[in-house]
Amino acid sequence: MSTEAFEPELMDYSRRQPRLPEPVIEGNDALDIPLDERMEMYRLQQELRQFEKRAYDLFMQNLVKGTSHLSLGMEAVATGFGRALRPDDYSFATYRGHAHTLARGAPMGPVMAELLGRSNGILGGKGGSMHLASVEHGMMGSYAIIGAHLCIANGAGWSAQLRGTEQVAVVFFGDGTTNIGAFHEALNFAKIWELPVVFVCENNLYMEYTPIDLVTAVEHPAADRATAYGLEPILVDGNDADAVYDVAQGVIETARRGEGPSLVEAVTYRHGGHSRADPGKYRPPGEVEAWLDRDPIITYHQRLLRLGVPEGDLTRIAQDVARRVDEATEFAKAGPVPDEGDLMTDMWADGGSAWRN
C-alpha cells in the first residue's frame, strides 16, 4: 500500500486501475419483498434522483450558494434503509444528506428552499445543504465534520433504550469516515452498551479526491473492522435497494429487539464529483461509465419489468415525481430571503441569543 503510494505515477489517481462494480445479482429478484413495497422504493429512488438533479441545475443557475454534496448513484442505500425504518426511528446523516432527509419523509419544498437559503427553508436558511434536519420525521440532522455524528447517534439509541421505546437509530457515513477516531469510539461504545444503533458505511470508494484503499489498512473499511467491536461483518450491494432493504430489516429488527448494534458496509458509487466544486477527474477512465451501467434506478427499473410491472406504471411514477420536484422548486424560489430579524434567533432554547444582561 505504502509502496504503491510512493510510485509517482500512481499518485495521479486517474492512472490507477479502475474499481469496477460487481454484476447485478439477479437472484435478488426473489427476495421476499412485497411488490407494493418495491413500487414505493422505486418511487423513492426517483424522488431522490430527480430532486438532486434539480438541485444540481439550480447550482448551475447560481441559485444555490456555498457547496453541496449530491448522492446521485447512491440512492439505493437511503431508500432501502429509509423504507425499513419505523416513523419514530432516528436517522443521522453527513453533509451528503439530501437523500437521507427526503427518505424519511421530509417535504421536498422546504428542503429545496433550504438549499436556496430562503426563510421557508427547512432550517430557515440557517443550516444550508450540509445540515439538513427534520426532527418531526426522525431525521436528526446532517453533520458536516467527519465522525461526531456516529457518537451522537449512540445517544439517540441510548435514549430509546432508557425510555424503553424500541426505537432504533441509523447513522450513515462514508468510507473515509472509518479512519477517524470517533468511528472507533462510537462502535466500541455502542457494543458495550448494546445500543439499538445501526451504523451504515456508504462505501463509494473515495473520500474526497483520494481513493479509499490508499488510505485504509484493510480492503473493506467498515466490514473488515466489525470484529474489532465484537460485531459480524456485513457487506451489501449498495446499488440494489432490495438487497439493502433486506439487510436493513434484519439489523433494525436486531436493534429493536435489544440485541445491540450492527455495522453494515454498502458498496456504491457517486456518479458526480465529491461536491459542487469537484469535476471528479481523479477517477480512472471507464470507472464512472461502469458504475453508470450499474445505476441503481435503471437496474431497479429492469427488475420491476422482470417482475411483470408494466412500463407505463413506472413512467407514471417518474412523471408524478417530476411534477412534485417542479412544485418544490417553485415553492423554494418563491420563498423570501431571511432578514435581520432572523439572524439572532434560535441560538438558545428561549429563541434568542443573548449572552449578557
Next chain:
Amino acid sequence: MSTEAFEPELMDYSRRQPRLPEPVIEGNDALDIPLDERMEMYRLQQELRQFEKRAYDLFMQNLVKGTSHLSLGMEAVATGFGRALRPDDYSFATYRGHAHTLARGAPMGPVMAELLGRSNGILGGKGGSMHLASVEHGMMGSYAIIGAHLCIANGAGWSAQLRGTEQVAVVFFGDGTTNIGAFHEALNFAKIWELPVVFVCENNLYMEYTPIDLVTAVEHPAADRATAYGLEPILVDGNDADAVYDVAQGVIETARRGEGPSLVEAVTYRHGGHSRADPGKYRPPGEVEAWLDRDPIITYHQRLLRLGVPEGDLTRIAQDVARRVDEATEFAKAGPVPDEGDLMTDMWADGGSAWRN
C-alpha cells in the same frame, strides 16, 4: 457485557470474579537469550522496582507533590522492550512512564529530582512525574492525556523513514487507551505508511478504577483489533521479561527492515493503585495476591537460579541497585527548588516565552 454492567451487584467491581494470571511459562527458560543479557534484564528490573518503591516512600514523606503513577509489577514490559532497542531508537510513554524512562538509560538522580520538583530534575521541575523525557536517551516524552502519543510516535517513525536511519519508535500505552479515537487513527496511519513503529499495549486489566472488560467490546483490547489494521495479533506474557524481549526483538527487527508496524499486547498487572490517590479497592479478593505470586522479578529470579546463576550474584545486583537508588535520592533531595528565573523560560525555542514586543 452491558447486561452484566446493569446488574447492580456487579457495579461493585470488587465483587466480580478475579482475573487471575496465567501460570509462569517455564518453557521460556529455553528462549535463546544470552545469560549476560538476562543478567542485564534482572538488573534493570531491580532498578525499576527499587526506584519506584523509593518514589513511593518519598510520596509518603510528602516530598513528592501532585500525583504519580507507578508501574510496580509491570517492570518486565519496560525491561524487555528497553533492552531490545537500539540507543538511537525512540520511546514514547504515558504518565506511567518512570520505568520506560529509566529503561532507556536516563539517569536516576535527575528523574528522582523531577518527581521532587527540583531544578536539577530532568525537566527542571517543569514537567513532573507525568511528563518524563530524556531526548538524549531516545525517550521522547511521557504524555498524560490518553491517545495523542500514539499519533506522535508515528511521526518519529515517519521521520526515521524519511531520513533512512532505520530507527524504530516504540510507544507504550494501557488497555484503556485502546478505546480512544487516537488509537484507531494511529494504527491505521502507521500501517498505510508502513511506518517503523511498534505499538505496545500494557494490558494491566484496568483503566483507572474500571475493569477493562466492562468497557471494551473484545476480550483482548489490542490483539483482537490488530486485523482491523491489517496487522497480526500478538499477545505476550507481560510478566516475563524474556518473553517480552523475544517478541520485542522480532517486531523491532520487522520495523527496522522497513516491513512496517506491529501491535503487541502484553498482559500484566499493577500491584498498587492507579495513582497515588488510589487504594485499589475495586479489585476482587485474591486478585492482587495471585498477581503478587506472579511478580515478574521474583519469577525472573527463580528462572536465573534454574539457569544456574548463583543466588549471591543476584543479591549483589540488588544491593548495587539499592545503593544507586540511595544516591539518586540524595541527589534529588539536595537539588534546589526552581525560582522565578525558571518560570518564564523554555516556552519557545529561543529559550523565552515572550508573546509580544
Next chain:
Amino acid sequence: MAELSYRDAVAYGIAQEMRRDPNLVMLGEDIAAAGGVFKTTVGLLDEFGPRRIRDTPISEQAILGAAMGAAMTGIPVIAEIMFSDFLAVCFDIVANEMAKSRYMTGGQMTVPVVVRTANGGGSRFGAQHSQSVENWCMMIPGLKVVAPSNSRDVVGLMAASIRDPDPVVFFEHKSLLATKGEVPEGEIVDELGKATVVREGTDCTIVALALMVPRALAAAERLAGEGISAEVIDLRTLVPLDTQTVLASVAKTNRLYTVEENPRLCGWGAEVASIVGDEAFWDLDGPLVRITTPHIPLPAAEALEDMAIPSVDRIHETITKTLD
C-alpha cells in the same frame, strides 16, 4: 443549614436534581462504582442505580456524543469529563456540535446537557491536568459557562445548569474541592447569569471567578487594612455574563481589576475589561488592569506553579502599585 465541602456539594446538587427528574442520567469515566476520581459523585450509584449512573470507556467523544444524542431525544444528561484539559479530545462535539445544533437547525434541536469537569491548577499535576479552560468554552457561541466558587453555589448553579435546556459547561475547581461552606436546607436553585458582589467597596472593583474569588477577597481584606476599599465580584457564570453588576460596580468605584487563572491571552478578563472599556469608559479613573496566569503552560513543581497562578500577594501588590 449544613456544612458541606465543595466536593460533597457536587454530588449533593446532582442528587437534588436526580430526585426531581427521574429521566436525568449521568455518565463518565469511573464516576459510578468509584464515585469519581475526585470523589465528587460518591453515593449517586447507590441512590440512583446503574441505569442512571454509568461508567464509560476512555472515549470522550463517545461520552459527549452519547450525552448530546440522548439530550436531543428527550433525556437530559450530565456528562463528566474528568479533567477540563480533556475537553480538547472531544472539542469537536463541544464546540461544533452541541453548541451549534440548535442554531443550525433553525431551532429544531434542544440539547439539555451539562458537561461537568474538574478545572484549574494548584494540584501540581503539570501542564496537561491543571489548565483553566473556561475561555475555551466562553468563546464558543451556543455554550453556557458556569464556574462556582463555593459549596452553596455548586448546588444552586448545578440545579440551574441541569434545568437549563441549553448545553452548559460546568467547571468544578480542583483546588476548591476541599473547602467547606454552608449550604441551606431545602431545594436550592439559582439563576444563570447572576454575579454576586461578595464584598462591597468604593475604591476599585475586583472581578474574579472560582479559585480566584477567595484570593481576591483575601487581597481586599489586606487592602482594607491599608485604607483601600475594594469591591469584589464573583462572576459565577461567564455565559450568560452579568455585565450589569460589573458596570454598576465600576460606575461606583471607577477602577476595574480582573483576576483570572487562565493564561494571559483572550481570557474572560479581556472580555470583561473590553466591555468596561467600551461601555463604562467615562466612568474610569485609571487603566483597566488584568491579573492573570502568565501566558505559559502550567509548570508541575510546587514552587513554579505557585508563582504562576495569581496569588493573594500578587493581587494585592498589583492593586497597590496601580491604584492611586
Next chain:
Amino acid sequence: MAELSYRDAVAYGIAQEMRRDPNLVMLGEDIAAAGGVFKTTVGLLDEFGPRRIRDTPISEQAILGAAMGAAMTGIPVIAEIMFSDFLAVCFDIVANEMAKSRYMTGGQMTVPVVVRTANGGGSRFGAQHSQSVENWCMMIPGLKVVAPSNSRDVVGLMAASIRDPDPVVFFEHKSLLATKGEVPEGEIVDELGKATVVREGTDCTIVALALMVPRALAAAERLAGEGISAEVIDLRTLVPLDTQTVLASVAKTNRLYTVEENPRLCGWGAEVASIVGDEAFWDLDGPLVRITTPHIPLPAAEALEDMAIPSVDRIHETITKTLD
C-alpha cells in the same frame, strides 16, 4: 514583480521553502494529487514528489501527531487541516501537545510544525465550515498564530512560519483566496510579530486582520471622504503580537477600534483592547470599540452570513456613530 492570487501565493510560498530545505515535508487530506480542496497546493506534488507531499486519511489527530513526531525528531513539517473548524477534532494535539511539549520537558523538545488551515466565512458553507478560530489558538500558550491578508504576506509569513522553530498555526482566509496582489521577485521572508500600518491616519486607529483588513481600508476610505482620518493596522500575526505598533498608533490617534471576524467573546480584539485600556489608558479620548461577528454560530444563507460578518458598512457606521 508578479501578480499572484492569494491562493497561488500559498503554493508559491511553500515551494520557496521546499527548495531551500530538502528536509521539509507536507501532509494533509487531498493535498497531493488533487492540489488541495482549495487548490492552494497545486504543483507541489509535481515539483517535490510523493515522498515530500503526501495525502492522508481523514485522521486529523494522526496528521498532526505525525507532524509533531517528525518535527521533534528533526524533520520540519507543514500539515494541512482542511478547514480551521476541524482543529476541534485534533485540538488535543494542537493545544495540549505541540504547544506544551517544549515547556513541559524543560526545553528538550523543538517542534517546527506549521499547521496551515483555511479559515473564515463568506463562502456560505454554514456553521461548521466558516468559523474564524484564530482565538482558539491565540489563547493557547506555546502556539504562534499567523493570518495574512494579502498575497505578498502569504509568501513572506509562510517563510517566516516555516523557518520558525516553534509550532505555528497559519490561517489562510477562504474569502481572500481569489484576491490578487503584487509579489516581488526573489526570496521573501518576513518576521513574525510585525504588524503593518496599511493606512496612516490621525483620528482613530482601526486594527484588523485577514479579510477584515480590506474591509477596514474600504471603511477608512469612506471615512476620509467625510473628513475622518483613520489609521489602519494589519496585525498579520497574533502571536507574537506587535503591541508597539498598536500602542504607538493609539498614542497618535487617541481612539481604538478593532475589527474581528470571530464571534464576540474572547477574541483577539478583546485582548488588544484590554492591552490598550491598560497601557495606553491615558492616551485614550473615548471608548474602546470592538466590531465583531455577533456571538452566534455562522448561518449558511448568503443574506444571513453577510449580516453577521463585519462589513464595510458596519465598520463605517460604527465609527461615525462613536467617534466625536
